[in-house]
Every structure is written in structure tokens, then in C-alpha cells.
Amino acid sequence: MTVFSTCHKVIGKQYIALSLFSVFIGIFLSLVMRYHLVHPDTKVKLFQLLWPDGAPGGQMTPELYLSLMTMHGTIMVFFVLTTTPQSGFGNYFLPLQIGAPDMAFPVLNMLSFWTTALSLLTLLAAFFVEGGAPLSGWTAYPPLSGLGKITGPGQGLGQDLWILSIALFCVASLMAAINFIVTIIELRAPGMGYFDMPLTCWGWFVTALISLFAFAVLLPGGVLLLLDRLAGTSFFIPGGLIVNDQVQTRSGGSPLLFQHLFWFFGHPEVYIAILPGMGLISTVLSVFSGKRVFGYKAMAIAMLAIGGLGFVVWGHHMFISGMSPYSSIAFSVLTLAVGVPSAVKTFNWLATLWGGRLRFTAAMHYALGFVSLFITGGITGLVLGQPGLDVYFHDTYFVVAHFHLIMGVAAVFAIFAGLHYWFPIMYGRFLNEQLGKLHFFLTFAGVYALFVPLHFAGFVGNPRRYPDFKEYEFLKSVMPLHIGVTHAAYFLAAVQLLFLFNYLWSKRRGALAPANPWGAATREWRND
Amino acid sequence: MIAVWLLLVAITLAEAGLAWVHTAPALMLALLLLLSLAKAALIAWYFMHLKSARPKHLPAFLFTLFACVGLLLAILPEGIRAWSMR
Amino acid sequence: MSAHRNPPGLKTLGMWLFVLSDMLTFSTLLVVYSALRFANPAWPRPFSLNPGILFATIMTIVLLASSLTMVWAVDAIKRDQRKRTVQWLGATILGGAAFIALHLMEWCHLLTVENITPASNPWNVPLFGAVFFGVTGLHMAHVAAGLVYLSVLAAGVSRGTFCVEDVETGGLYWHFVDVVWMFVFPLVYLMAVKP
Amino acid sequence: MAIAILIAALAGATVALFFQPRWWFPDAISAHAKAYDAHFLFTLCVIGAIFVFAQGLLTWVILRYRDRGQAPSAHEGNNTLELVWTSATAVVFLGLAFAGQGIWAGIHLDAPAANALRVEVLAKQFAWSYRYPGPDGAFGRVDTRQIDDASGNPFGIDAKDPAGRDDITGAILRVPAGRQVELLLKSRDVIHNFFVRELRLKQDVVPGITIPLRFTADTPGSYEVPCSELCGLGHHQMRSSLVVMAPADFDAWLQEAQQKAAQP
The missing domain is CATH 1.10.287 (Helix Hairpins)
Known part of the structure; x- marks a missing residue:
């Protein structure tokens, strides 16, 4: 196995390894944040050791908290949720499932992986530069992100590196998207039509199409923001600003413009994270219920519809932004419309199970857990999609709960399902089934314990992105909730070590797997 | 040519x-x-x-491109609005 | 590279996809430009007919000419005239280099004589320079990347390692850079001509 | 099977949590807020029903079709069924979308009342300031060069403009109960957010533009205003208060403030 391999299997595994590395950093950051939220005044030696400037004497500063939050979001969204389901699984299994010898452009494939790796390194480097990592969140709204150091520590070189990292990630994703699309269009086995492909391939196909157009808009958005910071332009900076008592000379730009560009990418990004998982779950449910996927064509078309509608709903992230109230109404109707194909998928999954003979393997557990979480997380979208109701919940923990359940945890359950399902192909061995199921039960319960209570912090009106809740009378009441949630987070994080152990142990010592252990019908299980 | x-x-x-x-x-x-x-x-x-x-499916891809550009044009009224809301 | 042989048309399709995606990138920039122009009704229109517009017209014709030589390069490789191909590629590179040289001359003139920089200008609408240098700069970066790309192509063709599809793909890229300029020229230059 | 029991238990616990009274909206203090609560409750009932139905069905399917050696059925699609559940969800979801427009239109699209009290709101890292036009009903001109937080002129009211001499500024937003208030939201540096939980209102404050926000509070009291858009390291401390006063109290306060402002 060479480092700069052009073999799709190696590259797939490299992507998965990169995600695994990233996810543990992301989890660690979230634990530090959760700890700080409930013990805001406790000095911790470890924090001082890790961030001497951000936590002098071990006392975490607000700017350190905000930078951890920014990095947690960025790492999880880009290097975990975008990377494993699409680039990791897709690279490994797409060619196998459609009978292609490799991806269409193996060298380009290698390049996109290493660009992604470079992007991750650039991002992590932000921790070590003067001022530390940026504190403007993964959405990086200007002017906070556009004016440089003056708006806070971390907004200097740290923010520059962050934008650079995102730009690199855009380039890598565009290369990968081209590779996926060409592979699917040109390299399907003779006689295999589009509607003969497994639904996993549909997931990767639609995701690649979304990437091709969504990242193409984020890239110039990032470049313009970087110009605002480095070349003194004012694309996103209006006139007459006084920051930190210093008069700014820029004028003429529009902060809302950046939000439009960002969410034009940002909303489709949600589907980039979840669509490959949807395809995978369809396959796993079908295999372990001993039935074909119910309504295959409707499922494929629903994916296309989600992908298409995903491009016309970005405004629901901007209901409170000062955007025209008329636009909000249009975006709201479209947003609830995108729920329809999602609901159709749920019904089809249930119908796939209906009348089957369900075998409860570990992968099946995760798949069923995915369906349950998809419902729980998706249903609150019907609240947030209405601008009238969104005004209360926007930027509260209700939103945090919503997107963690649907975009974060559901997508991660799809990754778990995929790893258990495909491990025999990747390593010739099983992931331990008993350990897998135990991990599932603990994780599933832990996820509900962590994220369901956060909705209620949202009901109280608890704003997100607060390093502590000491300033407000009304936030005293949510402290018990946050203490519970933090304990759930510790529990959930600890449980993930079970999985890590299972993964590393089973790779070498797991039970040997026969050729087609699950009795699946797709091509990747054939020995030819 | x-x-x-x-x-x-x-x-x-x-x-x-x-x-x-x-x-x-x-x-x-x-x-x-x-x-x-x-x-x-x-x-x-x-x-x-x-x-x-x-190339295969070019009309579909072109359509997608034009649709995306069309959608982006929806941002333009925001520019006019920003001017009137100073 | 793996041992298998891909069917023809793969690289062309890949390049087309890149072109479409990059077109969206440029469209985004032009949409940003339009939105900002709406938000700043006092947008300056500083370009005089001579030298400003005349100069930009010449640049446009130079770029168009390099597209024509690129077409001939593709024709030549299709007829398996490798030497001729390299010559036409060379001509294309020359055209591109001339375009960049002219462009840089213009930039220098604007920066030093007219005092238009990315962050400021005499009319106090700093975004004018930001948009001008942003849009033309990104385009120029594409031309510069194209020069490297075409040089690699020319070297490969003369060594005999690159085939017809490689040159065609390079041609697609080069023409795309031309297409982008066909929108930059009227929107950035002509719409900013002195009234 | 264990998983079915777990799904049912967790879904049940989730539903049960919605019946606890402890973590919920604060009391509504405006007609809009009451309308908000009513529509939210309606939406909650709809999504609660969908939630229970879907999780219940999932649980039931898992139990019913667990491996007991039965032969799986061969059905793999039914167009009528697809059509039925697609249209049914479309009707429910789009119905919700249209039903929800009323409360949105009420705060953003209705014309302001003729006697609305206009108050300018200025956000900066990390504080809020409020400005009332004074007896002449007009806000004085502002000049960014005259901004001086230390001497109590965060707005930069131009000393030369007579309309500005009677302007009242302060760090607390005081409004009379029962009269419409129109806030004019402005920011001096980055994006902030004006949020009053009891009014069910939240609006970003965007530099470069002035965003109007209207409400009519009807219950006197003091309410907290937390900044709800990440604005930097002091974001969590950018706190302000909305004080709703009985009309007579408000008039008395205004008079006193005007007298204070009139003195040199």
C-alpha cells in the first residue's frame, strides 16, 4: 500500500482514516465545550497545557470557547460528514457496485484526497498561530470574519487559515465530484442502466451533482471574504463602521450577500452529508429484511428531488437576517416542500421492512436507528421551516438539537451501518457483532439523552454560541438541563471507544468472513 | 473556422x-x-x-447551470433593498 | 495508472463538468458585482474610449486569436501532425502570454496613474476597484493556469505521450477561458465606459 | 426485540418530556406572542402525531416482522400507495407552511400604526443603546465623528442639529404598554441580534442597513434582551433590558428624561 496510491480502495480507506482521526478531535472539542458550559469557573490544567493563551492558568476564555466551537463545527461538517459517506464509502464501493475497474480518473482521485488532507492540516494549523483558531463559527459571517484581528483574537491569521482550508476543501470536493459523475455516467457495467444501479450509487451520484454546483459558489464566496481581509476590499463590509472604537474606511459592501452565497452552498451541504447515508440505509434495510427495496424508482427520484429542492431553500437559514420578508414566505413554502420527498423515503423504508423477515445484525440495528433518528430530527424541521415560528428558535439550542440529530447523528449512524455492513469486503473479517450491537444500544440511548433535552433549552430561549450562561436570569433555569446533557455527552463519547476498539481489533483479529456473508445481491459481493 | x-x-x-x-x-x-x-x-x-x-447529458447539466445562475439572480433585489434601507 | 483502458470521451466529459462548475463560479462573481452595483448607484464609469476601451478590445481580439490557433492545434493532432500541433500550441501560448502582458500593463496603468486600487479610488466607491481586480484577477489566474497546462500539453505531444483527447480537453479549457472573457469584457469594461 | 422496545421507550420518553411544565416558553406579553403560542401548539400537535405514528409504525414493523422463519413477501412497490403518501404529506406540510404565514405577515408586512413610538436601537460590541426622538418627534442628525461612548453619545448625535438636542438616549429600552413601538435596528460594527423571548420576536441587527421591528407589549414588567447572533468574544454578555411600563408611568419617565436632556 503506497502513500500516494491511485487505487480507489486505498483512497477510500484513506478518506475513512482521515475522518476517524477528525471525528475524535471533533468529539474531544465538544467535550471540552460541554465541560466548560457547566463548570465555567473551574480551572483545568489540561486546557492550559493545550491552549496556553486561550486558557491562562487553566481558566478558559470566551474566545477559546468560541474557537473550539468553530473548529468543532468545521471539522465535523467538512471532514467527517462530507468525507466518509461520500468520498470514503463512495470511492471504495462505487466502482465495485457498478462493475467499473476503478474511478474514471485515478490520479485526480489521489489528488483530491491529498488536497483534502492538506485542507485539514491547514485548518488544524489555526490552533497554533498567534491569536489561535477563529471564533466566528462555521458560518463565518462578515463583518465579524471580514475585518481581521480587530474583531477579536483568532480573527487574524487563524481566520485566514480557516478560509484557506475551506477553499482547498472546495477544490478537493469539485475534483471528487467530477470523478464520481464521470465514473457513474461512463463506467457502468455493460447493460446496467441508471435505474439498475443500487440506491447507494444514486446517493453518491446526486451528492456529486450537488457538490459540483454548491462548492462552485462557496469557493468565490470564500475568495471574496479573503480579499476583504487581505486586500482591503469591502465586498461584504458596509460603510461607516466603528469597530473597537476605530473608524473603518471600507464602504459599500453587503453582509447579507455573504450569507446568501454561504447558504446557497450551506443548505445543499446538508444533503451532501445525508444522501449517501440514505442510499446505504435503503440497501441495508433491504438486505436484512430479505426483500427488494420498496418503490426503488420512487426512492431514486426522491433523492433527485431532494437534491434539486435543496438548492431553492437556502433562505430558511436567513429568516431573521433582515432579508426581504416576502422572500421568507417563498423559502418557507419550498422548505416544507423538501420535507415531502424526505417523508416519502421514510414511508418507503417502512414499506421495505413490511412483510419481510428481519435479521437483526449490528448493521441492521444502525439502519433502524437511522430511520428513528431521521424521523426525530426531521420532524422539528416543520417548526423551523416556518418563518413565523423560526423567529423564536433561530440560533437557540432547539436548532442545535435539530441539526445534530438529522445531519450529525443520523449521518453518523449511516456510517456505522456502512462500516459494519462492508467491513467483510474491506478487511475480509467481521466487525464484532455483539460488541457492535452493544455499541449501538448505548449510542442510541445516549444520543436521545443528549439531544432531546436540548430542544427544551431552546423552548426557554437559550441562545447558542454562549461560553457561559451566567449573565442572564432566565438561563439559570436551564442549568440542570445542561448538566444532564453534559453527562450524556461524556457517556456518549466514552461509548465511542468501544467502537474504536472494535474497529482496530476486528481489522486484525475479527472473525473471518465468507464471500457473501449477508446474502446481498449487489455486485461488490461477487467474487469476480 | x-x-x-x-x-x-x-x-x-x-x-x-x-x-x-x-x-x-x-x-x-x-x-x-x-x-x-x-x-x-x-x-x-x-x-x-x-x-x-x-458529451453525455450536456443539456441536463447546462440546464442545472442556468438554473443555479437564475437562482443566484434572486439575490439581486437584495442589493436594491440594501440601498433603500440605509 | 491502472492497467485497464477507459472508453474514449471520459476526459472530455470531465473537462465539460469542470467548465460548467467553473462557469457557476464566475457567474457568482458577476452576480456579486451586479448586486453591489445595485447597492451603490453612484458606481463610477471611468473608462475612456481611448485608451481604456480600445486597449480592452485589443486584448479581447488577442484572446480570440489564441482560441483560433487552439482550434487549429486540435485539427492538427486529429490529422496526427504532431509537429504542427506543437507549433499551434506554441502560438496559443504566445497569444495567452500576450494577453497577460497587455492585461498587466493595463493593471499597472490603473494602479499607478489612475489611482484605482482594490481598496480605493478617486470616486470613493472602493468596490469598483475590488470588483474590477477581483473579476479580472480570477480570469487572469485561469489564463495563467492555462499557459502551464498548454505547455505541459505541448511537451507531452512532442514526446508522443499525449493523444488526441488530451489536446481536445486542453482546447475545451482554453475556449472556456475565452468564453468567460466574453462576459467580463462587456460587463466590467463596456458597462463602465465614460458616459 | 430489544431494539423495538428501545425505540418505543425513547420515543415515549421524548413525548413525555413535552408534558413537563418546567422548560417552556415564558409567558406571552403581546397579541402576536399569544398568536405565536397558539400556532406553535397547533404545529406541535401535528408533528407530535406524525412522530408518534412514524415511530410507532417502526416499532410495530420491527416486532411483527422479526425473524420467525417466515418467508419474506415479494412485494417491491405499489404506485397507488406512493401517490397516496406523497400527496398526503404534501397536503399536510404545505398546509402547515400556509397556515404559518399569518404570524409572520403580522409582524413584518402590516403597516405601522400612526401613533407608533419610534425608538432607535444601536448595537455595538458588546452593548445596546436606545434613542428616543424627544418632544419634537424627530431624531437628530448623526455624525460618526462625534460618536463618544464615554460622554454618553454612542449614536454620534450632531451637536449642531437642533432636532438632536432633545433626543433621549439610554441603555434600557422603556416602552409604554398597549402602544405600538417601532424599533429601528442599527449596528455599528458586526451583526448582532435583538431577541425578546416574551414577545416571541428576534431580528438580526445588520450593519449598513436599518431594520424596522414592530410590537405592542401589553404586560408591564422587565424582560431580558440577550444578543442572539454571534458577535465576538463578549457575545454572551451583551445583555440589555426591555421595560414595559404602564402608560402613565412611561409618560412620567419620558417627561423627566426630557427635562434632564434639556439641561445643558
Whole structure:
């Protein structure tokens, strides 16, 4: 196995390894944040050791908290949720499932992986530069992100590196998207039509199409923001600003413009994270219920519809932004419309199970857990999609709960399902089934314990992105909730070590797997 | 091919000519966009060989591109609004 | 590279996809430009007919000419005239280099004589320079990347390692850079001509 | 099977949590807020029903079709069924979308009342300031060069403009109960957010533009205003208060403030 391999299997595994590395950093950051939220005044030696400037004497500063939050979001969204389901699984299994010898452009494939790796390194480097990592969140709204150091520590070189990292990630994703699309269009086995492909391939196909157009808009958005910071332009900076008592000379730009560009990418990004998982779950449910996927064509078309509608709903992230109230109404109707194909998928999954003979393997557990979480997380979208109701919940923990359940945890359950399902192909061995199921039960319960209570912090009106809740009378009441949630987070994080152990142990010592252990019908299980 | 090229140059000169005669901005923008689309189409059709060889599903991809650009244009009223909300 | 042989048309399709995606990138920039122009009705229109517009017209014709030589390069490789191909590629590179040289001259003139920089200008609408240098700069970066790309192509063709599809793909890229300029020229230059 | 029991238990616990009274909206203090609560409750009932139905069905399917050696059925699609559940969800979801427009239109699209009290709101890192136009009903001109937080002129009211001499500024937003208030939201540096939980209102404050926000509070009291858009390291401390006063109290306060402002 060479480092700069052009073999799709190696590259797939490299992507998965990169995600695994990233996810543990992301989890660690979230634990530090959760700890700080409930013990805001406790000095911790470890924090001082890790961030001497951000936590002098071990006392975490607000700017350190905000930078951890920014990095947690960025790492999880880009290097975990975008990377494993699409680039990791897709690279490994797409060619196998459609009978292609490799991806269409193996060298380009290698390049996109290493660009992604470079992007991750650039991002992590932000921790070590003067001022530390940026504190403007993964959405990086200007002017906070556009004016440089003056708006806070971390907004200097740290923010520059962050934008650079995102730009690199855009380039890598565009290369990968081209590779996926060409592979699917040109390299399907003779006689295999589009509607003969497994639904996993549909997931990767639609995701690649979304990437091709969504990242193409984020890239110039990032470049313009970087110009605002480095070349003194004012694309996103209006006139007459006084920051930190210093008069700014820029004028003429529009902060809302950046939000439009960002969410034009940002909303489709949600589907980039979840669509490959949807395809995978369809396959796993079908295999372990001993039935074909119910309504295959409707499922494929629903994916296309989600992908298409995903491009016309970005405004629901901007209901409170000062955007025209008329636009909000249009975006709201479209947003609830995108729920329809999602609901159709749920019904089809249930119908796939209906009348089957369900075998409860570990992968099946995760798949069923995915369906349950998809419902729980998706249903609150019907609240947030209405601008009238969104005004209360926007930027509260209700939103945090919503997107963690649907975009974060559901997508991660799809990754778990995929790893258990495909491990025999990747390593010739099983992931331990008993350990897998135990991990599932603990994780599933832990996820509900962590994220369901956060909705209620949202009901109280608890704003997100607060390093502590000491300033407000009304936030005293949510402290018990946050203490519970933090304990759930510790529990959930600890449980993930079970999985890590299972993964590393089973790779070498797991039970040997026969050729087609699950009795699946797709091509990747054939020995030819 | 030389004929196509001469046509492209001629359109370019016509565009520059619009500036010469000081056309009203709105009319000028409309004409320029039209002429530019014509030039882009000429280049794509002849130089990029769309006439003889079309990559698979090009119409679908082009449609997606135009749809995305159309959607982005929805941002423009925001610019006008920003001006009136100073 | 793996041992298998891909069917023809793969690289062309890949390049087309890149072109479409990059077109959206440029469209985004032009939409940003339009939105900002709406938000700043006092947008300056500083370009005089001579030298401003005349100079840009010449640049446009130079770029168009390099597209024509690129077409001939593709024709030549199709007829398996490798030497001729390299010559036409060389001509294309020359055209591109001339375009960049002219462009840089213009930039220098604007920066030093007219005092238009990305962050400021005499009319106090700093975004004018930001948009001008942003849009033309990104385009120029594409031309510069194209020069490297075409040089690699020319070297490969003369060594005999690159085939017809490689040159065609390079041609697609080059023409695309041309297409982009066909929108930059009227929107950035002609719409900013002195009234 | 264990998983079915777990799904049912967790879904049940989730539903049960919605019946606890402890973590919920604060009391509504405006007609809009009451309308908000009513529509939210309606939406909650709809999504609660969908939630229970879907999780219940999932649980039931898992139990019913667990491996007991039965032969799986061969059905793999039914167009009528697809059509039925697609249209049914479309009707429910789009119905919700349209039903929800009323409360949105009520705060953003209705014309302001003729006697609305206009108050300018200025956000900066990390504080809020409020400005009342004074007896002349007009806000004085502002000049960014005259901004001086230390001497109590965060707005930069131009000393030369007579309309500005009677302007009242302060760090607390005081409004009379029962009269419409129109806030004019402005920011001096980055994006902030004006949020009053009891009014069910939240609006970003965007530099470069002035965003109007209207409400009519009807219950006197003091309410907290937390900044709800990440604005930097002091974001969590950018706190302000909305004080709703009985009309007579408000008039008395206004008079006193005007007198204070009139003195040199």
C-alpha cells in the first residue's frame, strides 16, 4: 500500500482514516465545550497545557470557547460528514457496485484526497498561530470574519487559515465530484442502466451533482471574504463602521450577500452529508429484511428531488437576517416542500421492512436507528421551516438539537451501518457483532439523552454560541438541563471507544468472513 | 473556422461600438448580454465542438447551470433593498 | 495508472463538468458585482474610449486569436501532425502570454496613474476597484493556469505521450477561458465606459 | 426485540418530556406572542402525531416482522400507495407552511400604526443603546465623528442639529404598554441580534442597513434582551433590558428624561 496510491480502495480507506482521526478531535472539542458550559469557573490544567493563551492558568476564555466551537463545527461538517459517506464509502464501493475497474480518473482521485488532507492540516494549523483558531463559527459571517484581528483574537491569521482550508476543501470536493459523475455516467457495467444501479450509487451520484454546483459558489464566496481581509476590499463590509472604537474606511459592501452565497452552498451541504447515508440505509434495510427495496424508482427520484429542492431553500437559514420578508414566505413554502420527498423515503423504508423477515445484525440495528433518528430530527424541521415560528428558535439550542440529530447523528449512524455492513469486503473479517450491537444500544440511548433535552433549552430561549450562561436570569433555569446533557455527552463519547476498539481489533483479529456473508445481491459481493 | 472567428471579432467591435455611441445603460446592458451569449454560443458550438460531438447529458447539466445562475439572480433585489434601507 | 483502458470521451466529459462548475463560479462573481452595483448607484464609469476601451478590445481580439490557433492545434493532432500541433500550441501560448502582458500593463496603468486600487479610488466607491481586480484577477489566474497546462500539453505531444483527447480537453479549457472573457469584457469594461 | 422496545421507550420518553411544565416558553406579553403560542401548539400537535405514528409504525414493523422463519413477501412497490403518501404529506406540510404565514405577515408586512413610538436601537460590541426622538418627534442628525461612548453619545448625535438636542438616549429600552413601538435596528460594527423571548420576536441587527421591528407589549414588567447572533468574544454578555411600563408611568419617565436632556 503506497502513500500516494491511485487505487480507489486505498483512497477510500484513506478518506475513512482521515475522518476517524477528525471525528475524535471533533468529539474531544465538544467535550471540552460541554465541560466548560457547566463548570465555567473551574480551572483545568489540561486546557492550559493545550491552549496556553486561550486558557491562562487553566481558566478558559470566551474566545477559546468560541474557537473550539468553530473548529468543532468545521471539522465535523467538512471532514467527517462530507468525507466518509461520500468520498470514503463512495470511492471504495462505487466502482465495485457498478462493475467499473476503478474511478474514471485515478490520479485526480489521489489528488483530491491529498488536497483534502492538506485542507485539514491547514485548518488544524489555526490552533497554533498567534491569536489561535477563529471564533466566528462555521458560518463565518462578515463583518465579524471580514475585518481581521480587530474583531477579536483568532480573527487574524487563524481566520485566514480557516478560509484557506475551506477553499482547498472546495477544490478537493469539485475534483471528487467530477470523478464520481464521470465514473457513474461512463463506467457502468455493460447493460446496467441508471435505474439498475443500487440506491447507494444514486446517493453518491446526486451528492456529486450537488457538490459540483454548491462548492462552485462557496469557493468565490470564500475568495471574496479573503480579499476583504487581505486586500482591503469591502465586498461584504458596509460603510461607516466603528469597530473597537476605530473608524473603518471600507464602504459599500453587503453582509447579507455573504450569507446568501454561504447558504446557497450551506443548505445543499446538508444533503451532501445525508444522501449517501440514505442510499446505504435503503440497501441495508433491504438486505436484512430479505426483500427488494420498496418503490426503488420512487426512492431514486426522491433523492433527485431532494437534491434539486435543496438548492431553492437556502433562505430558511436567513429568516431573521433582515432579508426581504416576502422572500421568507417563498423559502418557507419550498422548505416544507423538501420535507415531502424526505417523508416519502421514510414511508418507503417502512414499506421495505413490511412483510419481510428481519435479521437483526449490528448493521441492521444502525439502519433502524437511522430511520428513528431521521424521523426525530426531521420532524422539528416543520417548526423551523416556518418563518413565523423560526423567529423564536433561530440560533437557540432547539436548532442545535435539530441539526445534530438529522445531519450529525443520523449521518453518523449511516456510517456505522456502512462500516459494519462492508467491513467483510474491506478487511475480509467481521466487525464484532455483539460488541457492535452493544455499541449501538448505548449510542442510541445516549444520543436521545443528549439531544432531546436540548430542544427544551431552546423552548426557554437559550441562545447558542454562549461560553457561559451566567449573565442572564432566565438561563439559570436551564442549568440542570445542561448538566444532564453534559453527562450524556461524556457517556456518549466514552461509548465511542468501544467502537474504536472494535474497529482496530476486528481489522486484525475479527472473525473471518465468507464471500457473501449477508446474502446481498449487489455486485461488490461477487467474487469476480 | 476563420469565418466564425471573423464573426466573433465583428461582434466584439459592435459591442465596443455600443460604448462609442453612448447607448442608454439599460438598453446597452440588454444588447451586450445578448451579443455575449451569441459569442459564447459560437465559441461553444464551433470551437468547443458541440456541433460534432456532444458529451453525455450536456443539456441536463447546462440546464442545472442556468438554473443555479437564475437562482443566484434572486439575490439581486437584495442589493436594491440594501440601498433603500440605509 | 491502472492497467485497464477507459472508453474514449471520459476526459472530455470531465473537462465539460469542470467548465460548467467553473462557469457557476464566475457567474457568482458577476452576480456579486451586479448586486453591489445595485447597492451603490453612484458606481463610477471611468473608462475612456481611448485608451481604456480600445486597449480592452485589443486584448479581447488577442484572446480570440489564441482560441483560433487552439482550434487549429486540435485539427492538427486529429490529422496526427504532431509537429504542427506543437507549433499551434506554441502560438496559443504566445497569444495567452500576450494577453497577460497587455492585461498587466493595463493593471499597472490603473494602479499607478489612475489611482484605482482594490481598496480605493478617486470616486470613493472602493468596490469598483475590488470588483474590477477581483473579476479580472480570477480570469487572469485561469489564463495563467492555462499557459502551464498548454505547455505541459505541448511537451507531452512532442514526446508522443499525449493523444488526441488530451489536446481536445486542453482546447475545451482554453475556449472556456475565452468564453468567460466574453462576459467580463462587456460587463466590467463596456458597462463602465465614460458616459 | 430489544431494539423495538428501545425505540418505543425513547420515543415515549421524548413525548413525555413535552408534558413537563418546567422548560417552556415564558409567558406571552403581546397579541402576536399569544398568536405565536397558539400556532406553535397547533404545529406541535401535528408533528407530535406524525412522530408518534412514524415511530410507532417502526416499532410495530420491527416486532411483527422479526425473524420467525417466515418467508419474506415479494412485494417491491405499489404506485397507488406512493401517490397516496406523497400527496398526503404534501397536503399536510404545505398546509402547515400556509397556515404559518399569518404570524409572520403580522409582524413584518402590516403597516405601522400612526401613533407608533419610534425608538432607535444601536448595537455595538458588546452593548445596546436606545434613542428616543424627544418632544419634537424627530431624531437628530448623526455624525460618526462625534460618536463618544464615554460622554454618553454612542449614536454620534450632531451637536449642531437642533432636532438632536432633545433626543433621549439610554441603555434600557422603556416602552409604554398597549402602544405600538417601532424599533429601528442599527449596528455599528458586526451583526448582532435583538431577541425578546416574551414577545416571541428576534431580528438580526445588520450593519449598513436599518431594520424596522414592530410590537405592542401589553404586560408591564422587565424582560431580558440577550444578543442572539454571534458577535465576538463578549457575545454572551451583551445583555440589555426591555421595560414595559404602564402608560402613565412611561409618560412620567419620558417627561423627566426630557427635562434632564434639556439641561445643558
